Amino acid sequence: MQQVYSFDAVHDAQSLFRKLLQSMANPFQKSSIDKEAGGFQSELGAVLAAGSTLMDNEITYYVEKNIELAQQLHDYTLAVPADYQKADFIYLTGMLNYENIRQLLSEAKQGTLSDPQQSCTFIIWCPQLDGETAAEISGPGIDGRLAVHTTEYIKTICRLRQEVQQEYPCGVDLIFISAANELMAVPRLCKVQ
Amino acid sequence: MIDQKHYNFAFLDENSKREIRRSLLKAVAIPGYQVPFGSRELPIGRGWGTGGIQITLSVIGKEDVLKVIDQGSDDSVNAVNIKKFVSACTGVEITTDSEAASIIQTRHRIPEIPLKKEQILVLQVPTPEPLRIVEPREAVTKKMHAEGEYSPMWLTLYEDLLRCGKIGISAEYPVLVENRYIMNPSPIPRYDTPKLNDSDCLYLFGAGREKKIYAIPPHTRVMPLEFDDIPFETENFTGKRCHLCGAEGVYLDELTDEETGAKYYECSDTGYCAKRREQGCRP
Numbered sequence: 001m002q003q004v005y006s007f008d009a010v011h012d013a014q015s016l017f018r019k020l021l022q023s024m025a026n027p028f029q030k031s032s033i034d035k036e037a038g039g040f041q042s043e044l045g046a047v048l049a050a051g052s053t054l055m056d057n058e059i060t061y062y063v064e065k066n067i068e069l070a071q072q073l074h075d076y077t078l079a080v081p082a083d084y085q086k087a088d089f090i091y092l093t094g095m096l097n098y099e100n101i102r103q104l105l106s107e108a109k110q111g112t113l114s115d116p117q118q119s120c121t122f123i124i125w126c127p128q129l130d131g132e133t134a135a136e137i138s139g140p141g142i143d144g145r146l147a148v149h150t151t152e153y154i155k156t157i158c159r160l161r162q163e164v165q166q167e168y169p170c171g172v173d174l175i176f177i178s179a180a181n182e183l184m185a186v187p188r189l190c191k192v193q
Numbered sequence: 194m195i196d197q198k199h200y201n202f203a204f205l206d207e208n209s210k211r212e213i214r215r216s217l218l219k220a221v222a223i224p225g226y227q228v229p230f231g232s233r234e235l236p237i238g239r240g241w242g243t244g245g246i247q248i249t250l251s252v253i254g255k256e257d258v259l260k261v262i263d264q265g266s267d268d269s270v271n272a273v274n275i276k277k278f279v280s281a282c283t284g285v286e287i288t289t290d291s292e293a294a295s296i297i298q299t300r301h302r303i304p305e306i307p308l309k310k311e312q313i314l315v316l317q318v319p320t321p322e323p324l325r326i327v328e329p330r331e332a333v334t335k336k337m338h339a340e341g342e343y344s345p346m347w348l349t350l351y352e353d354l355l356r357c358g359k360i361g362i363s364a365e366y367p368v369l370v371e372n373r374y375i376m377n378p379s380p381i382p383r384y385d386t387p388k389l390n391d392s393d394c395l396y397l398f399g400a401g402r403e404k405k406i407y408a409i410p411p412h413t414r415v416m417p418l419e420f421d422d423i424p425f426e427t428e429n430f431t432g433k434r435c436h437l438c439g440a441e442g443v444y445l446d447e448l449t450d451e452e453t454g455a456k457y458y459e460c461s462d463t464g465y466c467a468k469r470r471e472q473g474c475r476p
Contacts, residue, residue: 169223
């Protein structure tokens with residue numbers, strides 16, 4: 001008999017959250033969540049682990065073009081599927097075209113000036129986090145300006161977000177998860193050039 | 194460690210932790226903004242550090258090393274009780290060494306030794322709203338933050354200057370975070386305020402009674418409110434030293450000899466002082 005779910009909702013969720021917290025506090029800092037992702041027998045184990053850490057029945061979510069993942073996230077967390085304009089979390093797992101991503105970024109919940117926390121967080125799966133594309137990042141969590149190398153896909157998503165982003169503090173936060181079960185975050189104040 | 198059959202690891206149930214964790218991520222993404230959260234009941238009265246405790250319980254893991262201080266002291270009642278509680282429900286190692294700790298929960302002080310990148314400082318906050326001294330209504334202060342309308346705060350500081358010749362706020366001196374939000378840094382002394390700016394560590398602030406969480410990520414601009422011609426000043430301890438370890442240039446508590454009435458000074462950060470004495474430092 002094969003066990004399909006061994007993610008520890010207490011300790012694995014805690015360790016994954018700490019890595020996520022440090023990633024959010026230090027943009028573009030990568031953390032391995034291999035152990036936590038191993039709790040799910042799925043190619044998208046890392047995404048499921050992140051979803052299980054953050055979501056519950058008080059949360060709404062939207063998964064773009066991946067019905068199986070949408071069902072699994074609901075099964076594991078009891079979170080409520082919703083339209084992307086109303087979702088607390090939006091999951092992108094395929095390499096979508098940029099126009100599609102732009103639409104999602106611009107129409108997702110941005111929060112309000114009074115309640116900027118009522119905004120959407122994107123959890124984006126991509127084949128890898130490192131790449132040949134050079135970028136310079138700045139903002140809270142970064143000591144001055146930092147040169148990084150990432151993929152064109154990630155850099156373009158960050159650029160698209162900057163283009164559509166409303167006045168701070170409104171905005172969306174991005175969490176990238178790779179096929180190698182690495183995780184990094186790009187909060188709304190992080191500028192990528 | 195208490196019976197795991199009856200209490201969850203780190204006391205809080207997982208749904209509560211999840212909600213606090215989501216609030217923490219938003220707080221880090223929006224530095225200085227007070228994120229509302231559903232403050233839970235704890236076996237300790239509100240106003241005794243429940244905001245800080247809930248943050249600590251939500252981030253702590255089995256491998257962590259915890260330090261808890263109250264006004265710089267490792268041995269005060271609040272610190273000892275919090276340490277006992279967290280230790281009982283997590284089994285984590287407890288330390289008094291700021292450098293060895295991965296999480297430091299503190300009330301009213303930031304440790305003397307600069308904290309490192311992976312360390313988390315959790316501050317207990319009694320009154321998170323810095324605008325409360327100028328506006329009692331929560332709905333109005335929320336709108337003021339939304340619009341960045343901080344002129345009443347500046348006016349209060351100016352009136353203070355006119356009346357007293359200087360700004361009279363000693364602890365919890367208001368700061369401006371990333372040039373956007375005015376934030377209450379919790380009742381830390383002025384001496385500790387500059388440590389918030391461009392730090393290496395992550396600061397998390399929890400107000401259990403007021404149900405607010407906020408944060409300062411590393412390398413964030415945190416500037417005390419000051420006028421161009423009246424710079425912010427910290428407490429001055431020039432010429433004073435700790436009577437136990439001889440430390441100078443640190444935050445000192447002023448004590449009085451009951452027999453002679455003479456004043457003498459002692460390091461506020463007891464862990465720092467003890468470590469110096471272990472290294473042979475003497476007055």
